[in-house]
Amino acid sequence: MGIQNRKILASILFVLISFVCNAQVDGTPPPPIPPPPPGLPIDGGIAFLVAIGLFYGIKKKIK
Template sequence: MLFFIHLRLIMIKYKKTFASVLLILISFVCSSQSPPEPLQQRPPSPPQLVPIDDGVYLLLVAGFLYGIYKMYQLKRKSI
């Protein structure tokens, strides 16, 4: 029991040192792992055709209206 109390006092006193040593040991373990196996070569997939211009105009209008709203708020706040 006395050993655990003494160990707890030591850990409180040397908390930063203990954390630094622990991080260094963890980095050694991480760097000593073997590298992953190389991926098998596959032919590239054809590009996916995604319609992005359907919602762009709606997004631009929403951004424009939000900008007007924020300008109105700033002007109202400064008056």
């Protein structure tokens, strides 16, 4: 193998290695997810609890 062939092979390997190094994934982690909004929404669960409370109160009042 001549000097010319070694130079060509070395050049090709250098170019290929530089492509591989450039294609590596960035080491930075993804940004953190934002925190959930404060407080909870008032749903139909409150109406259900009020209805049960009224039923219980009426039942106790009758007895």
